[in-house]
Amino acid sequence: MTKALPTCTASKVVLAAVMLACSTAAFAEAPGEATYSANCKSCHGATGTPSAGMAKMMNIKPAAEYKTTAEEQFNSVKNGKEKMKPFAGKLTDAQIKEAVAYFRTLK
């Protein structure tokens, strides 16, 4: 009976370590990255720089070259801009906000 105790304590330590590792991993991945990959990457590129063909065809610049504010960009994504179709109804405001925030971290 008393022998069960150390095992129990050890597994708690292991569990704590696993939880710590998980929360660190979640922190490393920017929120919005998944939303961006699924909805924006096809035009804007994985790194925020569109492929040469896409840049020419769609008239898209690399992420860092947009000097618009987060709010202006949110509105552009929500309501559409030039050849970018509106995401209103497709994504929630929170998802758009997240994806724009992620886009703004790309250089």
Ligand code: HEC
């Ligand atoms: C069909 C291709 C396409 C997709 C998909 C797309 N975009 Fe765009 N995006 C464009 C085009 C075209 C523009 C306008 C070009 C410009 O303003 O230079 C643009 C412009 C932008 C701008 C600049 C707007 C501004 O007001 O300065 C941001 C920010 C942006 N997109 C973010 C996103 C995000 C976030 C997503 C995903 C939710 C997304 N885009 C999906 C094509 C696309």
